[in-house]
Amino acid sequence: MVAHQAEIIVAGHICLDIIPTLREDPSRAEDLFSSGRLVRVGPATLALGGCVANTGIALHCLGASVRLLGKLGDDLLGFTLLESLRQYGARLSEDMVVAPGEATSYTVVLNPPGVDRSFLHCAGANDTFAATNLQELATSGARILHFGYPPLMRNVIADGGVGLASAFQSIACEGTLVSLDMARPDRSDAEETVDWKKWLTAVLPHVDLFLPSFDEILLMLDRSLFEELSHAATGENLAALVDLLLLERLADELIELGAPIVVIKLGDHGLYLQTSERTSQLLSVRAAWQDFDWGAWEDLRALCPCFDVDVVGTTGAGDCAITGLLMALLRGCNPEQALRSATAVGVLCVQESGRHKQYPCLGRRRGDGKRPRPPATADNEFASFNCFVECRRPSCCSKANETDIVEA
Numbered sequence: 001m002v003a004h005q006a007e008i009i010v011a012g013h014i015c016l017d018i019i020p021t022l023r024e025d026p027s028r029a030e031d032l033f034s035s036g037r038l039v040r041v042g043p044a045t046l047a048l049g050g051c052v053a054n055t056g057i058a059l060h061c062l063g064a065s066v067r068l069l070g071k072l073g074d075d076l077l078g079f080t081l082l083e084s085l086r087q088y089g090a091r092l093s094e095d096m097v098v099a100p101g102e103a104t105s106y107t108v109v110l111n112p113p114g115v116d117r118s119f120l121h122c123a124g125a126n127d128t129f130a131a132t133n134l135q136e137l138a139t140s141g142a143r144i145l146h147f148g149y150p151p152l153m154r155n156v157i158a159d160g161g162v163g164l165a166s167a168f169q170s171i172a173c174e175g176t177l178v179s180l181d182m183a184r185p186d187r188s189d190a191e192e193t194v195d196w197k198k199w200l201t202a203v204l205p206h207v208d209l210f211l212p213s214f215d216e217i218l219l220m221l222d223r224s225l226f227e228e229l230s231h232a233a234t235g236e237n238l239a240a241l242v243d244l245l246l247l248e249r250l251a252d253e254l255i256e257l258g259a260p261i262v263v264i265k266l267g268d269h270g271l272y273l274q275t276s277e278r279t280s281q282l283l284s285v286r287a288a289w290q291d292f293d294w295g296a297w298e299d300l301r302a303l304c305p306c307f308d309v310d311v312v313g314t315t316g317a318g319d320c321a322i323t324g325l326l327m328a329l330l331r332g333c334n335p336e337q338a339l340r341s342a343t344a345v346g347v348l349c350v351q352e353s354g355r356h357k358q359y360p361c362l363g364r365r366r367g368d369g370k371r372p373r374p375p376a377t378a379d380n381e382f383a384s385f386n387c388f389v390e391c392r393r394p395s396c397c398s399k400a401n402e403t404d405i406v407e408a
Contacts, residue, residue: 016073
């Protein structure tokens, strides 16, 4: 691999997404796999997918200096993926590992309008990505390492998280902030064989910013409650059934396991931020972050709703929200600015289904929707919520402005 200096490295899962155009009627989603039935669909869009592509390219288009690290096969899909990366930046493909004889990962994304997406996924070379692939990044000089989707990478989870924890520790010792995003495990595969609480216990002491979605982290920490809510939600967003006490309980457990900053993604219900009272003590010693105001990030509990817009497709929305948050950190923003940046970048993604074609204009386009009121939680309000996310105040339903998206 050819090394070049970058302020952020995005590593982990990458694939090629194949996105067929589906009919407008959401009920058609139930018929896609009817036995013996031919379902007509529209033209397919080919797009880069996975954390490395979704978050990495969005960061690049917002002006961050980025290196991307993932693993591909030496097949036609791999060639297509590399060429697609180069269309965004000639150097974005330089750190990709091409494995002879292996298959490139791909995902068929089923994303009917108005219905949450589902996936048919081939892990391919992602399954042979090893934590040792990260070791040479320890001396890269990057300010942030963002790693994504370990539950979809067999080698990364097979050792109980020991290898990834060791790599993260080495990277953090060089002054780099370590950020980790998750994915929902395949119920027919990893979920049945991995003790996720044990895995998190091994890894989170070496993670600074932990960014799971609500459903995946609930499954990992409290499977019985996950099953109960899944049954009650009948296919809808589980976050619609959440109260603030449950979010606080989950975040408390994650912070206790070692992550000083926890952001739980709630889909169309926004983001929940909770931080340790020791955030400044733990992170201000990092060489690349000694001038950052970590005191502003200590001992917070904050809920930030999404902007209310017409949703075309939700694929990649969580990764784009993470992009906004990471950009805000790189530019020295406080928690309020960071959460607004996250929701502003995320809202751009959901307004288009072929999401990568919009990335070059992230620096020009702004969210124009109003923030909706979140689900009622009258019995579970946090008295200590910061005013910028005290969502029952009318001032919270304001339009995004020119400062919402943080750029270089």
